[in-house]
Amino acid sequence: MTDQPALTDESRRRYLKAIGTAGLTAGLAGCTGGGGSETENTDGGGGDDSSGGDTSGGDDSGEDYEAIGNFPPEGNSVSIGFNGPTSGALGPDGQDQEKGFDLAVKHLNEGGGLVDYWDQLSGDGIMGYQVEPTKADTAGSADTAQDNIERMIQRDNIQFWTGGMSSTVTMAMQNVAQREKVPFMGGNSTSAGISGENCSRYYFHPTFHAEIIGMAMGEAAPSVLGEDRSLFHIYMDYSYGQSNRDAARKYLTEQGPWEDAGGAAIAEGETDHSSQIQALEDSGADTLYFSSFGNFAASGLAQLRDAGLTDDIDVIIPHVSAFTLDPLGADAEGVLGMEPWNPNADNEPSQVFVESYREEYDETPNQSSLHTYESMMVYAAAVEEAGTFHPPTVVRTLEEFEWSLAWGDSAYRTCDHQVERPWYMVRGVGDDRAEELGIRTEIVETTDPLVYECSEFPASNCAMGDNEYGDE
Amino acid sequence: MSTDNIHKTVDEESSLISWDTWDGIKHTESFVLLSSVLFVLTFSYAFGRAPVVSDIFQGYHGLAVTILIWSIFALGFNLLLGQTGLLSFGHAMFFGTASYASALFAIHVYNDPLAVIVVGTLAAVALGAVAALILLRLHTVYFSIVALAIGQFLYFLAREPLVEITKGINGLEVPRSPVLGFFELEHQYGGLLGELIVNNLYLFVGVFFVAVVASITRIRKSPYGLIFKAIRENETRTAFVGLDVWRYKFAAFLLSASIVGLAGGLMAVNTQFAGVERLYWSVSGDVVVMTVLGGLGTLAGPVIGTFVFFYFKGIVNGFPTLGNYWLLLLSLSFTTVVWVYRDGIWGMTTAFTGALREPRELLDSLTGGDSTGDSSGGEN
Numbered sequence: 001m002t003d004q005p006a007l008t009d010e011s012r013r014r015y016l017k018a019i020g021t022a023g024l025t026a027g028l029a030g031c032t033g034g035g036g037s038e039t040e041n042t043d044g045g046g047g048d049d050s051s052g053g054d055t056s057g058g059d060d061s062g063e064d065y066e067a068i069g070n071f072p073p074e075g076n077s078v079s080i081g082f083n084g085p086t087s088g089a090l091g092p093d094g095q096d097q098e099k100g101f102d103l104a105v106k107h108l109n110e111g112g113g114l115v116d117y118w119d120q121l122s123g124d125g126i127m128g129y130q131v132e133p134t135k136a137d138t139a140g141s142a143d144t145a146q147d148n149i150e151r152m153i154q155r156d157n158i159q160f161w162t163g164g165m166s167s168t169v170t171m172a173m174q175n176v177a178q179r180e181k182v183p184f185m186g187g188n189s190t191s192a193g194i195s196g197e198n199c200s201r202y203y204f205h206p207t208f209h210a211e212i213i214g215m216a217m218g219e220a221a222p223s224v225l226g227e228d229r230s231l232f233h234i235y236m237d238y239s240y241g242q243s244n245r246d247a248a249r250k251y252l253t254e255q256g257p258w259e260d261a262g263g264a265a266i267a268e269g270e271t272d273h274s275s276q277i278q279a280l281e282d283s284g285a286d287t288l289y290f291s292s293f294g295n296f297a298a299s300g301l302a303q304l305r306d307a308g309l310t311d312d313i314d315v316i317i318p319h320v321s322a323f324t325l326d327p328l329g330a331d332a333e334g335v336l337g338m339e340p341w342n343p344n345a346d347n348e349p350s351q352v353f354v355e356s357y358r359e360e361y362d363e364t365p366n367q368s369s370l371h372t373y374e375s376m377m378v379y380a381a382a383v384e385e386a387g388t389f390h391p392p393t394v395v396r397t398l399e400e401f402e403w404s405l406a407w408g409d410s411a412y413r414t415c416d417h418q419v420e421r422p423w424y425m426v427r428g429v430g431d432d433r434a435e436e437l438g439i440r441t442e443i444v445e446t447t448d449p450l451v452y453e454c455s456e457f458p459a460s461n462c463a464m465g466d467n468e469y470g471d472e
Numbered sequence: 473m474s475t476d477n478i479h480k481t482v483d484e485e486s487s488l489i490s491w492d493t494w495d496g497i498k499h500t501e502s503f504v505l506l507s508s509v510l511f512v513l514t515f516s517y518a519f520g521r522a523p524v525v526s527d528i529f530q531g532y533h534g535l536a537v538t539i540l541i542w543s544i545f546a547l548g549f550n551l552l553l554g555q556t557g558l559l560s561f562g563h564a565m566f567f568g569t570a571s572y573a574s575a576l577f578a579i580h581v582y583n584d585p586l587a588v589i590v591v592g593t594l595a596a597v598a599l600g601a602v603a604a605l606i607l608l609r610l611h612t613v614y615f616s617i618v619a620l621a622i623g624q625f626l627y628f629l630a631r632e633p634l635v636e637i638t639k640g641i642n643g644l645e646v647p648r649s650p651v652l653g654f655f656e657l658e659h660q661y662g663g664l665l666g667e668l669i670v671n672n673l674y675l676f677v678g679v680f681f682v683a684v685v686a687s688i689t690r691i692r693k694s695p696y697g698l699i700f701k702a703i704r705e706n707e708t709r710t711a712f713v714g715l716d717v718w719r720y721k722f723a724a725f726l727l728s729a730s731i732v733g734l735a736g737g738l739m740a741v742n743t744q745f746a747g748v749e750r751l752y753w754s755v756s757g758d759v760v761v762m763t764v765l766g767g768l769g770t771l772a773g774p775v776i777g778t779f780v781f782f783y784f785k786g787i788v789n790g791f792p793t794l795g796n797y798w799l800l801l802l803s804l805s806f807t808t809v810v811w812v813y814r815d816g817i818w819g820m821t822t823a824f825t826g827a828l829r830e831p832r833e834l835l836d837s838l839t840g841g842d843s844t845g846d847s848s849g850g851e852n
Contacts, residue, residue: 086796136790137798142643142747143739147786150534155520168641172745175645179744193642238632239640268632 069181084163100369104376167191177202196458201467214247232285233263261285298327332428364438546774548731554769557704562619568751570736575746589737596733643747767818
C-alpha cells in the first residue's frame with residue numbers, strides 16, 4: 001500500500017511540516033550550495049556524537065532537505081528494517097541473513113568488525129543516530145512481505161531495509177521501495193529481471209543473477225575444467241532453470257569454447273530424474289549444467305550418483321548457497337558452482353568479518369550473512385558521505401559509490417543499480433574438509449569484478465529514467 | 473461483535489441466551505449494518521492509533537486494510553462452508569484468478585479501481601460457474617480434494633505455461649489510478665476523519681466490507697439462506713421436500729466465488745501487485761484456518777479469525793525472538809481454541825457472555841475477567 005507513512009500520525013505530520021518549513025527558511029537565509037550543507041551536517045554530526053538531543057539531530061537533517069518518504073528520522077535513533085524469510089523453504093538462508101543483520105546493527109552502534117576496519121564508519125551509530133532494528137519474517141511470501149514492510153514503514157518509520165531471498169518477494173518489494181521512497185538492498189535473489197525490466201531507483205542489487213553467473217562461468221569454468229568440454233543441461237522448467245540454462249549456453253558454448261550437447265527439462269514438481277539422466281548418458285557429454293537448487297538439487301544429485309555418473313561427469317550447479325548445499329551433505333563433494341562470496345575469500349575485510357562473526361555466533365558466516373551485513377555497512381557509509389538520511393540524496397550517493405570490503409572491489413551502477421564485483425567459482429568438499437573450512441565449498445577461481453554492459457540484456461530492459469528520485 | 477449475534481436467530485442454541493429487548497434489537501438487519509459501519513470506522517483507529525488500545529495491539533493502518541480484505545475473503549468462504557456445508561480446499565482459485573483478472577484489466581484495458589474490481593469479481597464468477605459444473609457432482613472429501621486440484625491446476629497454469637501473461641513468479645505490478653477519475657485512493661484526510669479512516673483506500677475497502685456484511689446478512693435472514701442451511705443439515709431431506717438441491721448449491725457456490733473474487737480484486741488494488749502465490753493451496757488453507765478459528769457459520773467469526781491470524785502474521789511476527797515462532801504460536805492458539813470451543817473464538821465469546829447472563833453466583837468471581845475479554849472483542 002502506498003499511504004504516505006509519515007501521514008498516518010497526525011502529530012508527527014505537523015512536526016514534520018514545521019521542520020520542513022523551518023528548514024526551508026534556514027536554507028534560504030544561509031548558504032545555498034551542496035558544499036555548504038555538507039559542512040553544516042558535519043557540525044551537526046559532531047553535536048550528536050556528544051549526545052546532542054533529538055532536536056539537534058532532527059533539525060540538522062531537516063534543515064537542508066524537505067521531508068520525503070520516512071525522512072527525517074525521529075529522535076536520536078534511526079530505524080532500519082530486516083524483512084527476510086526466516087521460516088519456510090528458504091529459512092536457512094533467511095536465518096543467516098538475520099544474523100548478519102543483527103551483527104551489523106551491533107557493530108554500527110558499538111563498533112567492531114568492519115565498522116572498525118572502515119574509516120567511513122564511526123561505530124557510534126550512523127551520523128550519530130543509534131540504529132534501531134526492526135525485523136519480520138516474510139516466510140517467502142510477497143503478500144506477507146508487503147504487510148511486514150508496511151508495518152516497518154508506517155509504524156517503525158524505517159529509513160532503509162534489507163533482507164530477502166525469493167525473487168518474487170524482492171520484485172514486489174522493489175516497487176514498494178520506489179513508491180514509498182525508502183531505500184532497500186536485497187539479499188540472495190537471482191532473477192535477472194530484478195536489475196532488468198523491474199529495476200527501481202530505490203533498490204540496489206547486491207548480488208549476481210543468472211546472466212552474471214553465466215558470464216562468470218564463461219570466464220572461470222574453461223580455465224578450471226579445460227577448453228575441450230561438451231555440456232549437457234538438466235534444468236528446472238521455469239524461469240530460474242531456463243534463464244540459467246540460457247546464460248550458460250550463451251557464455252560457455254555460443255561465445256565460449258565448449259560444445260553444446262543438448263538438454264532435458266525437469267517439469268515442475270517432478271522428482272524422478274531418470275529420464276533426464278538417461279538423456280544425459282545418451283548425449284555422451286562430460287559436463288552437466290544442473291540448473292536446480294535446494295532439496296531439488298540434493299535429490300537430483302543423489303540420483304546422478306546412484307546412476308554412477310558423477311565419477312565421469314563434472315556437475316555444475318549455477319548458484320550454490322547454504323540452502324542448496326546443506327541438504328546435499330557429503331554428496332556435495334566435487335560439485336562446482338558460483339558463489340557471490342565465500343568466507344575464505346582472499347581479502348582482509350572478509351577475514352575481519354569472518355572473525356567477528358565467529359566470535360559472535362561460533363559458526364562460519366556464508367554469503368547470506370554477508371549480504372545483509374555488508375549492505376548495512378554500505379548504506380551507513382553512503383549516509384555518512386551524503387551527510388543526510390534524505391533518501392534521494394542517499395540514492396544519488398549510492399549510484400556513484402565505490403568501496404572495497406568483503407565483497408572485494410565493488411560499485412553500484414547508475415543505469416540499473418546492479419553491483420559490479422568479483423565472483424567465486426567454488427567446489428563442494430567432503431565432510432572432513434568442510435569441518436576444517438567451516439563451509440561446504442572451497443574457492444577454485446576468483447573472477448575480476450565483472451558485469452555486462454548497460455546496453456546489454458537484462459540492463460537494456462531497465463528504464464531507470466522512469467523511476468523518479470521523488471524530489472525532482 | 474454485536475453483528476454476529478444476529479445469526480443466532482437462526483442458530484439453535486442461541487435461544488437459550490437471549491435477553492428480550494437487546495436481542496430484539498441486535499437481530500435486526502439495520503443493527504448489523506450499523507455495527508459493521510461502526511466497526512469499519514473505528515477498527516483502523518483502535519488497531520493502529522488509539523492511545524492505549526493500539527499500544528496493546530501494536531497495529532498499523534496498512535494491516536487494518538489487509539484484514540478487511542481478507543475478512544471479505546473469509547466471509548465469502550464461510551458462506552459456502554458455514555452456511556451451505558461445502559468444504560472447499562480450493563478457494564484460492566477465486567482469490568488469485570480475480571487478482572490476476574483485475575491486474576490484467578488494469579494494465580491492458582482500463583485502469584479504474586471500481587471497474588477493475590468488477591472485472592475481478594466477474595472473472596471469479598465465471599470460474600465459479602465452470603468449477604461448479606465439475607465440483608457439485610462430488611460430495612464430502614471428493615469435493616474438497618477436487619477443488620484443491622483445480623486450484624493447483626490454475627496455480628501451475630499461471631506459473632509456467634501462461635508466463636507471458638502472468639509474468640510467472642515475478643508477478644504483475646498494478647499502477648494506481650483514482651476511482652471514477654477523481655476519487656484519489658491515496659488522498660489523506662486530516663482531523664477526525666484522518667484519525668479514523670486515514671485515507672480513501674481504507675474508505676474504499678471499508679465500503680465493500682460493509683456491503684458484503686449487509687448482503688450476507690440479507691442472504692442469511694432470507695428463506696433462500698434458510699435453504700442453504702437446510703442443505704447443510706440434510707441434503708437428502710431437502711431434496712425430498714421438493715427443492716432442487718443442485719440449483720441452490722450452484723447459487724451458493726457462485727455467491728461465495730463472487731465475494732472471494734471481490735476480495736481478490738481489492739487485494740490487487742491494495743497491494744498494487746498480483747502474484748501467483750495468491751493461487752497457491754496454502755492460501756486456501758489459511759482461509760479455512762481463519763474461518764474455523766473465528767467461528768464457523770457465524771458472521772463475526774470469520775472477521776475475528778482473520779484478525780487473529782493477521783495479528784500473529786503481522787504483529788507477533790515482528791516481536792524480538794518470539795517473532796520467529798509466530799507460526800508455531802498461531803498453530804498452538806488455533807489448536808487450543810478449536811479443541812476447547814468447537815465454535816471457535818466467537819463460540820468462546822458467546823459462551824462467556826451466555827454464562828454472564830446466568831444469575832449464577834459461581835461466576836461472579838469471573839465477571840471482571842470475562843467482561844474485559846468481551847469489551848476487547850468489541851473493539852476488534
